[in-house]
Amino acid sequence: MNRRKFVSSGIAAAVAAALANQRLYAALLAASDTVEAEVNAISGEGAEVILQRAAVQELADSLRGNLLLPGHAAYEEARRILNPSIDKHPALIVQPKGVADVKNAVDFARDSNLLVAVKCGGHSPSGKSTCDGGMMIDLSLLRSVRVDPDRRIAQVSGGSLLGDMDHDTMAFGLVTTAGTVSHTGVGGLTLGGGFGRLARRFGLALDNVRGVELITADGRFVRASPDENPDLYWGVRGGGGNFGIATSFEFQLHPMDRQVIGGDIMFPISEAPQLLRFYAEYAAGAPDELYLDGGLVSIPGQFSGVWFHVCYSGDKALADKFIDPIRKAGTPVVDTVGPVDYTAIQKSADVSDPRARGSWMKSGFASEISEGMIDAIIDGWEEHPERGMFVVWQHAGGAIGRVPDDATAFAHRHVRHDTLFLMDWAMGVDPAPHVKWLRDYFATVEPYTYGFYTNDVMDESQAKVNRNYLGHYDRLVELKNKYDPTNLFRLNANIVPTAGSA
Ligand SMILES: Cc1cc2nc3c(=O)[nH]c(=O)nc-3n(C[C@H](O)[C@H](O)[C@H](O)COP(=O)(O)OP(=O)(O)OC[C@H]3O[C@@H](n4cnc5c(N)ncnc54)[C@H](O)[C@@H]3O)c2cc1C
CATH class of the missing domain: 3.30.465.10 (Uridine Diphospho-n-acetylenolpyruvylglucosamine Reductase; domain 3)
Incomplete structure (x- = not known):
């Protein structure tokens, strides 16, 4: 075979192979869009719902995006949320590519009386964005x-x-x-x-x-x-x-200037009593441009101590004035605070392997950090080699509290600190005793809080969720009656419509 023939035959073979691959790929795509059997699902109330094959096929055909059923290659990835200890299997997953797909999914779910979970980033700590047996509407293709x-x-x-x-x-x-x-x-x-x-x-x-x-x-x-x-x-x-x-x-x-001054300052655990008291006073008097989280952290095998996280976005000439007192409040063992791009500090707490560690949490809002709260946190603090633990105040206040109470449905304008009790563990560890420990620990601190962040809703009773909307609750029920009278959207800090069920 001469060189020319060899090349041309190689091209021909490559073209043939590509065409064959393309046909195979097209066949696979078509197969993945073909609904082969009825689908067993559940309703919002937990009753069995059987979805006829043809109806599910019609849904699939109505979408520009994807319909994923168990067994589809992309189903496993799509069903996951950040917290790997919540491992649920929706009966079907819709991945809308546009608003029309969202509408088609909602229409189908409502008409079929399905339980619905809506997933955006999948960060709900209690897994409100997934479900067993219902429809997950996964918005991950709607990013722009x-x-x-x-x-x-x-x-x-x-x-x-x-x-x-x-x-x-x-x-x-x-x-x-x-x-x-x-x-x-x-x-x-x-x-x-x-x-x-x-x-x-x-x-x-x-x-x-x-x-x-x-x-x-x-x-x-x-x-x-x-x-x-x-x-x-x-x-x-x-x-x-x-x-x-x-x-x-x-x-x-x-x-805003994209360069801010920020980072972390860590101190020995022995300095916790003085540093938590310092935090309570300093965070309360900080200018709006200073964001200061603070609390206790235990990362087994790595670090245990007091942690402050700083992000100062104001006039740089004043940065030292506001940040030096934080450094001098104790004996820093780590200090990374310095000039940093805002988008970089926004990624500095990203989880590198979200599937590796299960997690559980409680949160409580506070308008001040009292002596009693500090004592309860310090008294209950226990390190354990099987669990990571953060008891951290997320800094609030400032402009949040200057919005009139009735301007939005957010009911907690008093919040100056979101008290976060966050625990994680390597998958494989039995979380039950640790979760119990955290519950008991949080119960000693909860009396010093007032309400909690609805985005961090865990397993609170419906009555507690209702109370947490404070004076806005009745108005929210009216709206729920108007826009979602059958409680289609119930996997959240639920507002139960008058005629609906939780
Ligand atoms: C690691 C981590 C860090 C966090 N840090 C912060 C923080 O700094 N500040 C803060 O305020 N909170 C923080 N949170 C809490 C966060 O606000 C909530 O977990 C929030 O619900 C996450 O939104 P998501 O879209 O990622 O979650 P998802 O789990 O996808 O959804 C959460 C809830 O919102 C609903 N939902 C999501 N998107 C839509 C939509 N487009 N339309 C209608 N309903 C929708 C879902 O149905 C579900 O009920 C953090 C949580 C984690 C796990």
């Missing part, structure tokens, strides 16, 4: 951010992650409040609150929402803003995912 620098607004799709938003807005020298871990979902974080390194300056994430587009339980596309459906606009800013699936948010942006 469009910044209008002149109007200082960003349009952010309902499945976006915080890192998407920070990255795109910061490119224009603009920001809005986001949480402290970049792979948290914009959807869940914003609808329930949105504390973060800039919340003391710019308010909660939800305080920066100028409008939300939703698909409601009846499959309608609804816009909520000060001018359109203002009742819903009030409710989605604190009422969580109770009223529909948010497909897009419009955020107010603020100019």
Whole structure:
């Protein structure tokens, strides 16, 4: 065979192979869209629902995105959430590629009386974004951010992650409040609150929402803003995912230098009593530009002690004035505080391997850190080689507390510190005794708190969830009756409609 023939035959073989692969691929794709049998599912009330093959096929055909059933290659990945100790298997997963897909999924779920879970970033610590036997609507393909620098607004799709938003807005020298871990979902974080390194300056994430587009339980596309459906606009800013699936948010942006001063300062555990007292006083008097988390941390085999996390986003000439007293409050053993890009500090607490460790938590809001609270935290603190443990105050206050109480459904404008009890363990460890320990420990501190963060809802009773909406509860029930009277969207800090069931 001469060289020319060899080359051409090689090309021919490659082309033939590519075509064959393409056909195989197309066949596989077609196969994955083919529904082969009826699907056993459950309703919101837990009753058995049998979905006929043809109906599920019709749903699949109605989507630009994916319908994933158990056994599909992508199902395993899609069903997972951040916390690997919550291991649930939805009967079907819809991954919408657009608003129409969200509508089709909602219509199908409602008409079939299915239990529905909505997943954005999958960070709900109690796994509200997944379920056994229902439909998961996984928004992970609905990720986009469009910044209008002149109007200082960003349009952010309902499945976006915080890192998407920070990255795109910061490119224009603009920001809005986001949480402290970049792979948290914009959807869940914003609808329930949105504390973060800039919340003391710019308010909660939800305080920066100028409008939300939703698909409601009846499959309608609804816009909520000060001018359109203002009742819903009030409710989605604190009422969580109770009223529909948010497909897009419009955020107010603020100019900010992308370089901030931030990092971590760690101290020996022996200095805890003096340092927690220092924190209580210093955090309360801090300027809005200083964000200071503080508390106790135990990472078995690595570090145990007092941890302060700093992010100062104000005038750099004043940075030392505000940060030096923190350094001098004890004897630092680690100090990483220095100039840092805002998007980098926003990723500094990201979890590198989210599947490795299970977790459990409790949270309680406080408007002040009392002596009693500090004593209870120190008295109950116990390290254990099988569990990582954080008892940390997330810094709130500032602009959060300057928003009038009735401006949004978020009911806890008094919060200056979100007291977080977070525990994690390597998969394989029996968490039961550790969870019990944490519950008992938190019970000694809870009397010094007032309410809790609905985004961190765990296994609180329905009565406790209701009480936690404080004076906004009745108005929220009215809205739930109007927008989701059958409680289609119940996997959240649920507002039970008058005629519905929990
Ligand atoms: C590691 C970690 C760090 C965190 N840090 C912070 C922080 O700094 N500040 C803070 O305020 N909170 C923080 N949180 C808590 C966080 O606000 C909640 O876990 C929040 O619910 C996460 O949103 P998500 O979209 O990632 O979660 P998901 O689990 O996907 O969803 C949570 C809830 O929101 C609903 N939901 C999500 N998206 C939509 C949507 N588009 N439309 C309608 N409903 C929707 C879901 O149905 C579910 O009920 C943190 C949590 C974790 C695990």
